[in-house]
Amino acid sequence: MNQRVRVKICGITRVVDAEAVVNAGADAIGLVFYEQSPRAVNIQQAAAIAASLSPFITTVGLFVNAATEFVQQVLTEVPLGLLQFHGDESEAFCQQFNKPYIKALRVREGMDINRIIGQYKSAAGILLDSYRPGIPGGTGETFNWQCIPAHPSKPIILAGGLSADNVAMAIQQVKPFAVDVSGGVEQAKGIKDPAKINAFIREVASVSTIQC
């Protein structure tokens, strides 16, 4: 089966950036509900961004070791299509919200990625990101893509240090289901750059037909 590589632009903090993402043809936006992030949004900001989106764009809510009650509160106030757990959450934690979710794994040398994917049988997909001690995500750094198993049991969303300069090479090497970018399409932390978003999506489209 031939499949287009999907694009998620993470760390949207402004309606104007969400509009740029939609106009460029991305599939999903990410809203970071993690206070320590420079890209964090509060519930009011998130609700305004989500309300501004066109149909068929997935709104992804990103959490890092959040309390159950906080995730539930966000879900009652923001229409999220998908949850992204970017901390040390267990499968039991992730699936309790009865929402499709993706689990982020921060890849380290020697990690048995297939084994860990096996611990998240209920996940809709697995996001692979770079590992840097003390920083849960949005590092702007790539990792060794050769660590990624050739035939993972879940759709892979490749993240970590992607930009228009390397995303085509990444897709050709990894053949992911989707790519996820934040820092690589910014002009400043939390502020997206429409020209970089357009360039990123053009590069994805240039190599996007893969054999599944």
Ligand SMILES: O=C(O)c1ccccc1NCC(=O)[C@H](O)[C@H](O)COP(=O)(O)O
């Ligand atoms: O963006 C953040 O600040 C962040 C903080 C804590 C957990 C995750 C975070 N971001 C996740 C992402 O934006 C992406 O999934 C991914 O990490 C790619 O980021 P980048 O390397 O900047 O493209």
